[in-house]
Amino acid sequence: MNPTLLGVDIGGSSVKALTWSPAGGVGQRWREPISREAGAAAVIGQILSIVDTSVARSGATAIGVAVPGVVDENAGVAVFSENLGWRDWPVRSGIAERTGLPTAIGHDVRLGAAAESARHPGDLVFVAVGTGVGAAAVLDGRVRATRFSGEIGHLVAERDGPPCACGKSGCVEAIGSAAAIAGQYTKRTGERVDAREVAARLERGDPVAGEVWRRAVDALAHGVTAAIAVLDPDVVVVGGGLAAAGHLLFDPLRAALAPRLAGLGAPQVLPAGLGQWANAVGAAQLALRSSVRDGSGNRDNRRRRTSCADKDV
C-alpha cells in the first residue's frame, strides 16, 4: 500500500500544500496567497477553500495540517496565532467534517523539524524564518514539544527595538523575520517591497538594504545562539522563506554566530534540504502516522462519522 497524503502548511502570507507518499516522496505542490489583513474569520475561510481545492486535485486519503502559533495537537485546536489573529480554531474537526478525510494537525515548525531530521542523524535545531521566527529541536530522535518551546522569535534582541506582535519591543522576529526585513526597508525608504526584493537590492549594493539585512542577521544570530547554548545540537537547519536567500543569509549568519559561540559548541548551520516545503512534508508524514495509528482516521473523526450516520438513519 502506498497511500497519498496531503500536507498543508499554513504560513503568514500563503498556504502551501503538497502530496506525499512513503514510496514516492513529494508529488504535486501548490501555493496560494492569503490576505491576513482581512481578519481571522476571512483567513480561515481562505484556508478551508484552499484545502478543498487541494483535496479535489490530490486524491489524498488523509490530511496533515501544519499550524502556526500556539497549537494543541491532542485537541486538534489552533489555540492562538499572533500573525493570523485566530483564537481556539478547531482546525482538525473543521477540516475533517468538511472533507470527510482523517485529519491531523501539528505545530508548523515542529513538523518541519521532524521532516528535516530524516536527513540529519544526531541532534538538530530547526529554525523557520518567514513571516515569523520559530525553532524546534529534535533530540535523541524525538521532537521536543511543549506549548512555548522554541519561541526564539520572541527573545528580545534589541532593548529599544521595533514593536513586535507579541506586545514587546525588539524581539528577534520584529527585526529578523522576512516580514520585518520588508517592513524595516519600507519604513526607511517609503517603498513597499518584500524580503526577496530587499535581498535583490542587497546584492546590487543598496546601502539601506545592507543595513536592514545586517541588523536582521544580528537579531537572528542572537536567537540561534540561545538555542545552541541550551540544546547543543549537532546541526542547525534554517528553513522558511528567508532561507531561499541562500548565501546572502547563510554567509553573514555564520559569521555573526562565530564570535557569539566562542566557548560553546559550533554546530553546522545549513539550509533546509526540503526548502520552504519542510513543514508541509512534515504535515503529510504526520497524516500517515496518524492514519496508521488510528486505522482509518483519528478517534474524533470516527466518532463524528458515526454520529452523522446515526442521524441519517
Ligand SMILES: [Zn+2]
Ligand atoms: Zn515578540
